[in-house]
Amino acid sequence: MSDVSGKPCILCVAITGSVPTKADNPAVPITVTEQVESTQEAFELGAAICHAHVRNDDGTPSSDPDRFAALKEGLEKHCPGMIIQFSTGGRSGAGQARGGMLPLRPDMASLSVGSNNFPTRVYENPPDLVAWLSDEMRKYAVTPEIEAFDLSHILQAIRMHEAGLLHGRLYVQFVMGVKNAMPADREVFDFYVRMMRTRAPEAAWCAAGIGPNQVVVNEWAIAAGGHTRA
Amino acid sequence: MSDVSGKPCILCVAITGSVPTKADNPAVPITVTEQVESTQEAFELGAAICHAHVRNDDGTPSSDPDRFAALKEGLEKHCPGMIIQFSTGGRSGAGQARGGMLPLRPDMASLSVGSNNFPTRVYENPPDLVAWLSDEMRKYAVTPEIEAFDLSHILQAIRMHEAGLLHGRLYVQFVMGVKNAMPADREVFDFYVRMMRTRAPEAAWCAAGIGPNQVVVNEWAIAAGGHTRA
Ligand SMILES: [Zn+2]
Numbered sequence: 001m002s003d004v005s006g007k008p009c010i011l012c013v014a015i016t017g018s019v020p021t022k023a024d025n026p027a028v029p030i031t032v033t034e035q036v037e038s039t040q041e042a043f044e045l046g047a048a049i050c051h052a053h054v055r056n057d058d059g060t061p062s063s064d065p066d067r068f069a070a071l072k073e074g075l076e077k078h079c080p081g082m083i084i085q086f087s088t089g090g091r092s093g094a095g096q097a098r099g100g101m102l103p104l105r106p107d108m109a110s111l112s113v114g115s116n117n118f119p120t121r122v123y124e125n126p127p128d129l130v131a132w133l134s135d136e137m138r139k140y141a142v143t144p145e146i147e148a149f150d151l152s153h154i155l156q157a158i159r160m161h162e163a164g165l166l167h168g169r170l171y172v173q174f175v176m177g178v179k180n181a182m183p184a185d186r187e188v189f190d191f192y193v194r195m196m197r198t199r200a201p202e203a204a205w206c207a208a209g210i211g212p213n214q215v216v217v218n219e220w221a222i223a224a225g226g227h228t229r230a
Numbered sequence: 231m232s233d234v235s236g237k238p239c240i241l242c243v244a245i246t247g248s249v250p251t252k253a254d255n256p257a258v259p260i261t262v263t264e265q266v267e268s269t270q271e272a273f274e275l276g277a278a279i280c281h282a283h284v285r286n287d288d289g290t291p292s293s294d295p296d297r298f299a300a301l302k303e304g305l306e307k308h309c310p311g312m313i314i315q316f317s318t319g320g321r322s323g324a325g326q327a328r329g330g331m332l333p334l335r336p337d338m339a340s341l342s343v344g345s346n347n348f349p350t351r352v353y354e355n356p357p358d359l360v361a362w363l364s365d366e367m368r369k370y371a372v373t374p375e376i377e378a379f380d381l382s383h384i385l386q387a388i389r390m391h392e393a394g395l396l397h398g399r400l401y402v403q404f405v406m407g408v409k410n411a412m413p414a415d416r417e418v419f420d421f422y423v424r425m426m427r428t429r430a431p432e433a434a435w436c437a438a439g440i441g442p443n444q445v446v447v448n449e450w451a452i453a454a455g456g457h458t459r460a
């Protein structure tokens with residue numbers, strides 16, 4: 001898959017997420033076997049990155065390293081060469097438990113570098129936890145994907161990268177359309193892209209629109225030369 | 231005082247703040263009498279708005295409505311016509327205690343509409359608290375000054391204003407230069423101003439630079455037609 005400018009476009013597939021359960025949608029893959037199966041389908045269709053959460057048996061979010069290990073093993077077997085990205089997001093655990101799977105050395109892990117509101121609560125990423133997670137990622141050679149829910153998160157990521165605090169190439173995902181955080185706004189999206197191009201021209205970026213905004217944000221990202229999460 | 235474009239420039243004086251104590255700087259006004267005296271000086275020099283916190287006797291931050299009432303009485307007597315703005319910021323109290331002084335009906339009160347990181351912690355403004363504070367401000371006819379620590383806060387303020395959730399004229403303060411939140415960045419400042427001008431042309435806005443950024447952000451704001459906090 002390549003974007004309109006001819007640069008390779010990396011398609012990123014988010015399996016499961018942390019919120020939906022079988023009760024919401026019976027097609028949501030919950031078990032590791034189901035997750036591997038559904039990722040394999042996406043991989044065969046061209047997805048290059050698998051952004052993964054894991055679940056407990058009852059479908060609730062988990063950050064259990066054993067479950068992440070089983071998922072990693074399955075993905076390595078069935079999707080050889082696919083980039084595995086584990087979520088360290090706050091929905092699946094609290095404090096340092098969010099990074100308990102990093103010693104498994106996935107290729108990438110998500111990293112939030114600031115806090116913001118979510119629909120009904122504060123998404124808390126205190127500075128000391130951000131520092132601990134980025135230290136762990138450096139220790140285990142895990143490249144972070146920065147989850148930017150607001151403009152200052154992008155600037156913070158660029159500063160952290162310049163200070164040598166982030167392993168690997170800088171990689172930022174713009175997250176748009178979460179209620180009480182940044183909406184899916186075209187003018188803001190364009191400003192985000194401009195910040196990345198002028199201040200971190202070597203970096204990669206992608207964009208994710210939440211819920212009904214998914215398709216439109218994907219289109220913006222592909223047209224602007226970023227990659228998207230499907 | 232007027233700015234370069236000839237529009238009146240409202241000078242906003244922040245007395246005390248919530249953090250410095252006498253140990254940091256013996257000149258910091260702490261008691262209500264000291265606060266009224268120092269505000270009167272600024273008022274006579276042209277300050278039009280007084281942004282006020284109150285303190286306990288030991289200098290620690292407080293949200294005690296009785297202290298706010300004494301301050302309001304002193305300001306009304308010594309600075310007649312000055313706009314009184316009380317802080318509902320999170321440094322001085324937790325949860326609904328932050329809005330306990332709103333029944334005193336100050337002209338204005340600060341209001342945060344999102345969360346973000348501060349130098350060492352999360353500045354928590356959960357959605358239900360934001361809704362409660364803005365409801366109280368409508369009930370007591372208090373005009374909020376939105377404290378925007380990030381871009382999404384500006385867009386959230388505009389949405390809340392359009393939905394009729396904010397009393398009075400929309401009034402947004404850009405806060406820049408807080409570590410781990412938005413830096414004092416000229417390109418971001420210009421984008422903020424553009425958002426306000428194009429999406430809320432009837433609104434007022436001002437800008438505050440924290441610490442060493444105070445003077446430069448004041449200069450940007452005056453030149454761009456906003457007002458500043460000294
Ligand atoms: Zn991605």
Ligand SMILES: [Zn+2]
Nearest residue numbers: 017053087089
């Ligand atoms: Zn995720």
Ligand SMILES: [Zn+2]
Nearest residue numbers: 242403436459
């Ligand atoms: Zn002001």
Ligand SMILES: [Zn+2]
Nearest residue numbers: 247283317319
């Ligand atoms: Zn204040």
